[in-house]
Amino acid sequence: MMSFSMRRSAVIVSVSLLALGGGALSLDRLMAGSDLEPEFTQPVALGTIEETVLANGVLEPARMVNVGSQVSGQLKILHVQLGQSVRQGDIIAEIDSTAQSNALRSARAALANVRAQRAGRLVQLQQARQAYQRQRILINRSVTSTANLETADAAFKALEAEVEALEAQIVQATVEVENAESNLGYTRVQAPMDGVVVAVVAKPGQTLNAVQAVPTIVVLAQLDVMRVKVQISEADIGRVHQGQDLRFTIMGSPDKPIPAKLEQIEPAPSTLATDSSSQAGITGQPASQAVYYNGLFTTPNTDGRLRPSMTAAVTISSGKATDVPLMPWAALTNREADGRYRVKVRSSEGVISERHVRIGLTDRIHAQVLEGISAGEHVVLPADGELSSSADLVSM
Incomplete structure (x- = not known):
């Protein structure tokens, strides 16, 4: 009885070991198969x-003008303020015109003086012409000498030359009067175009010096059409050409792309303009410095949500x-x-x-x-x- 139980236990242990061995073999195969990368x-x-x-771009007005003074003087009145819309010909500012008014009076007086001198010389010229003609008549009758005829002829021609010189001085004095009138007109600064005042540089009471450079009073811009300057890297410039469709977004409206067309690609990087010479800009640029070419396009801004100096994220369809x-x-x-x-x-x-x-x-x-x-x-x-x-x- 005992021996039968022991034999039965041995059989069960043997079967269990075989089962464990088979399970271990399958696990090894599974582990071995797990090394294969799935496809x-x-x-x-x-x-x-x-x-x-x-590419990234920067918005700027399609047309922007620095309105300045062509004459020196104190800024008396500023007729506009920041953000104001103006029409072409509107008065922007008035500059003290005392010096320009005096210069105009002096130029007009000089012109009147030259004209008076010419009038006096014309009277003398008429007398000299008559004297010369008299001497010619007398010399034909052998009443006067040749010396008297030559003297009358010389006096006539001298006065004739003086009249011509005075006529040239009149032209010169007339130009001076016109310049003085223009300078007086420059004291009333007018808007050269329709636009919006986007910057006020000078203030009333400030002295403007226009001797070396034209001082800026205000900056006018037309904001109904904006221009976008896009920086295209040299790695992408070969896939970009004029006329391609594009779209751009601004940071305030990233989900509202605005369509446009690429209108122009500048032939050289803008860094060349800042160098002292073109040759220095081409050969002196470090090899590690990134090179960008400017692409330009315009877009309507009827609703006014596009403003100068905004950043535009541009997507060009190549x-x-x-x-x-x-x-x-x-x-x-x-x-x-x-x-x-x-x-x-x-x-x-x-x-x-x-x-x-x-x-x-x-x-x-x-x-x-x-x-x-x-x-x-x-x-x-x-x-x-x-x-x-x-x-x-x-x-x-």
């Missing part, structure tokens, strides 16, 4: 893709395609010398093969497939170690 795929599907260039096969950008691995990429494709039977594909537009999420893969096929997303460098993808 993730994504289908190639038809869709719309847009390739863009991102290309757009609709209903084209799109594959995930992350599936692009090594780039070949001919510009194509090697991509792994899994068939419906689960077989993985390698293809060479050529891509077009990309938004860094998807890429347009030009050749190599058709819509409906599944591409394999590579592991981290197989991803191509971002520099290769950006340089497309």
Whole structure:
């Protein structure tokens, strides 16, 4: 009886050990299988893709003028204030006109003096002409001498020259009067265009000195049309050209993009204008310094929400395609010398093969497939170690 129980226990222990051994073997196989990286795929599907260039810009009025004084003097009256709208020809400011009024009176007096001298010389010239004609008559009758004729002729021609000189002085004095009248008119500063006063630089009572430079009194701007100056990096300038569609947002309304078109691209960086010479600006720029080219476009500002010096986030559309096969950008691995990429494709039977594909537009999420893969096929997303460098993808 005891021996039967012992034999039964031995059998149970043996079966348990076999079961444990089989379980351990399955776990090892499972652990061994866990080392295999799972494969993730994504289908190639038809869709719309847009390739863009991102840049920052600054808003400024499409037209802005510094209104200053062309004459020196004390600013007596300022007729405008900050934010006021003005029309072309409106009086902006008045400058003390005492010096200009006196200069005009002096110029007019000088002109009158020269005209009086000319009138006196004309009377003398008439007398000299008559004397000369008399001597010619007398010399023909042999009543007078040749010396008297020559003397009368010389006096006549001298007075004739003096009259011509006085006529030239009259022209010069007339110009002086016109200049004095203009200077007197400059004491009443007028608005050169319609606009809004965006800055008041001078104050009443301030002395303005216009000898070396034109002092600014106010700054006028037309705010109904704004100009945006966009800084485009040298890495993106090759994908940007005049006439491209774009959109921009401001910080206060990031969810309301404003459409526009790129109107102009400046041919050289704006830093060249600040250098002492163009050659120094080209050869003397450090290699590590970023280079930006200004793109320009205008946009209406009928509601007035766009203001000078605002920052604009600009998105330039460098290309757009609709209903084209799109594959995930992350599936692009090594780039070949001919510009194509090697991509792994899994068939419906689960077989993985390698293809060479050529891509077009990309938004860094998807890429347009030009050749190599058709819509409906599944591409394999590579592991981290197989991803191509971002520099290769950006340089497309």
